Amino acid sequence: MGKELNVIEIRNLTKKFGDFTAVDNISFDVHRGEIFGFLGANGAGKTTAMRILCGLSRPTAGTGTVAGYDIWKEQEKIKRHIGYMSQKFSLYPDLTVKENIRLFGGIYGLDDREINGKTSKMLSMLGMVQEKDKFAGELPLGWKQKLSFCIALIHEPRIIFLDEPTGGVDPETRRRFWELIYDTAEKGTTIFVTTHYMDEAEYCDRVSIMVDGRIAALDTPEKLKCRFTAETMDDVFRTVAGKAEREE
Amino acid sequence: MSKSYRQVHAIKGISLDVGKGEIFGLIGPDGAGKTTLFRIMTTLMLADSGYGRICGLDIVKDYFKIRRLIGYMPGRFSLYQDLSVKENLDFFATMFGTTLRESYGTIKEIYSQIEPFRDRRAGKLSGGMKQKLALCCALVHKPSVLFLDEPTTGVDAVSRKDFWTMLGRIRQSGVTVFVSTPYMDEASLCDRLALIKDGEIIGTGTPEQIIRQYPYRILAVKGRNMYPLLKALRMIEGVESCFSFGDAHHLAYRPDRTCRQTILAEAAGMGFPDCTAKEIAPGIEDCFMQLSKKWGKN
Incomplete structure (x- = not known):
């Protein structure tokens, strides 16, 4: 497959902390515009791998590119060309909605004109024009989520990393959020997502399951279910991740 | 309290x-x-x-x-x-x-x-x-x-x-x-x-009591192009709600206003002729969504 079709290419990636191998020789590609589910039990090495992919940590061995930039040499460029959103950290609660947008726009190097344009577009798309001067901390969780998702896309990255974006929200909000993910993927943005909800694994184009630092399975949900003769991705996950030998 | x-x-x-x-x-x-x-x-x-x-x-x-x-x-x-x-x-x-x-x-x-x-x-x-x-x-x-x-x-x-x-x-x-x-x-x-x-x-x-009180019937609908299908199903008359549940959409409908065949026919009319729809029992998550009365279509 041609290079331009892959947003992530990882070969033999390894990360050790002392004599502990957190990520153990993993290789995979993420195609442009796909929704890629990155699953694994707690302690399987997901966070360590994601930190490398986001340019926040260097591997011990292996090579790779993210958004076309080298994970060893171009970490700053990676940071500038990806989006990142996590439920744990998203918005500054004591800045207003508008101020949050402005802050992140500025961090990503957009000029005032661009930020103003993006702000009004984003507010009207989210139906949040009325809320623009409210503190982000006062918004309902579902709105916070949608807003931080859109803010993570403010610099139009080719790929966005979503780290457990839907934890703790009510079932309808969780599904509405996935509809936003679909809309974004349809426009060509690649989605890299982690989740503990196994029904959400079904919504991904392809899913990888990490076990003990390695990628134990990687395929479409359909093929994974077929291979493990499982009814649901929950069954697949339990079969694959249940073989883990190490704890966190 | x-x-x-x-x-x-x-x-x-x-x-x-x-x-x-x-x-x-x-x-x-x-x-x-x-x-x-x-x-x-x-x-x-x-x-x-x-x-x-x-x-x-x-x-x-x-x-x-x-x-x-x-x-x-x-x-x-x-x-x-x-x-x-x-x-x-x-x-x-x-x-x-x-x-x-x-x-x-x-x-x-x-x-x-x-x-x-x-x-x-x-x-x-x-x-x-x-x-x-x-x-x-x-x-x-x-x-x-x-x-x-x-x-x-x-x-x-x-x-x-x-x-x-x-x-x-x-x-x-x-x-x-x-x-x-x-x-x-x-x-x-x-x-x-x-x-x-x-x-x-x-x-x-x-759990059984809560499920028994669910007022609608549910179809698990599958087809190609699941996301466009989701939006289309929500437009159908008599459909109370439709949301994705893993590999199928759960479509809640009022049995007094429509039925499985009608819904399938309508879906076919909107360009989704190869859907499958299975009557299923609701789960707690379906009940929660219904009970939170936050229905909305679009």
């Missing part, structure tokens, strides 16, 4: 009963009021109005007695990070006037899994082991009621399953378990449950 923090109504006139020896689940999203209710019931906070009893004792007047009768595991890990596993257990045992040796029988099954690490500092344990230690500390004085506030949040699917197996064993030993969770799939593991949203109980009963 009601409680407000300045203008925020955290819980609004909640009433519920938990039977002796059952696993009672309080199920709802973040911000629904679960932790507030836990804090009031564990005598750590006063309600604005309403009253409550634990094992027949008043939660305000008899708070001191209640504290000896209950075990509480808060959502955030709150043991002493600088004490070892054994020191934490000894500490909690001493606080309740007992010893680890005396209560060893009660916690043996869970403690044996972390005993090899008894000299490790609690702060250096993995998430799973921390959880087991916290559970041991909450059980060390042989409580009658165990309060667990979101013990499985952020825990992977395999470990969640293990945790619920442990809860089943704790109940077998006669302890009543009051547990909260945002995961709807854990509902079926409770004897009875209350669904909570925005500070109100929107449904309560056994």
Whole structure:
């Protein structure tokens, strides 16, 4: 497959902390515009791998590119060309909605004109024009989520990393959020997502399951279910991740 | 029971009963009021109005007695990070006037899994082991009621399953378990449950009772191009709601206004001729969504 079709290419990636191998020789590609589910039990090495992919940590061995930039040499460029959103950290609660947008726009190097344009577009798309001067901390969780998702896309990255974006929200909000993910993927943005909800694994184009630092399975949900003769991705996950030998 | 923090109504006139020896689940999203209710019931906070009893004792007047009768595991890990596993257990045992040796029988099954690490500092344990230690500390004085506030949040699917197996064993030993969770799939593991949203109980009963009260019928619809299909299905007359549930869409419809054949025909007319639709029983998650009355189409 041609290079331009892959947003992530990882070969033999390894990360050790002392004599502990957190990520153990993993290789995979993420195609442009796909929704890629990155699953694994707690302690399987997901966070360590994601930190490398986001340019926040260097591997011990292996090579790779993210958004076309080298994970060893171009970490700053990676940071500038990806989006990142996590439920744990998203918005500054004591800045207003508008101020949050402005802050992140500025961090990503957009000029005032661009930020103003993006702000009004984003507010009207989210139906949040009325809320623009409210503190982000006062918004309902579902709105916070949608807003931080859109803010993570403010610099139009080719790929966005979503780290457990839907934890703790009510079932309808969780599904509405996935509809936003679909809309974004349809426009060509690649989605890299982690989740503990196994029904959400079904919504991904392809899913990888990490076990003990390695990628134990990687395929479409359909093929994974077929291979493990499982009814649901929950069954697949339990079969694959249940073989883990190490704890966190 | 009601409680407000300045203008925020955290819980609004909640009433519920938990039977002796059952696993009672309080199920709802973040911000629904679960932790507030836990804090009031564990005598750590006063309600604005309403009253409550634990094992027949008043939660305000008899708070001191209640504290000896209950075990509480808060959502955030709150043991002493600088004490070892054994020191934490000894500490909690001493606080309740007992010893680890005396209560060893009660916690043996869970403690044996972390005993090899008894000299490790609690702060250096993995998430799973921390959880087991916290559970041991909450059980060390042989409580009658165990309060667990979101013990499985952020825990992977395999470990969640293990945790619920442990809860089943704790109940077998006669302890009543009051547990909260945002995961709807854990509902079926409770004897009875209350669904909570925005500070109100929107449904309560056994999982079967809640499911039986569901007012619509549900089709599990599959087809190619699932996302465009989802939007199309929502346009159909008589369809109350449609949301994705794993590899199928759950379409809720009113049987007095439409039926499976009509819906399939309409879908075909909108460019989805190869759908399959199967009548299925609703799950707790379907019920929760219906009960939260937040239906919206688009």
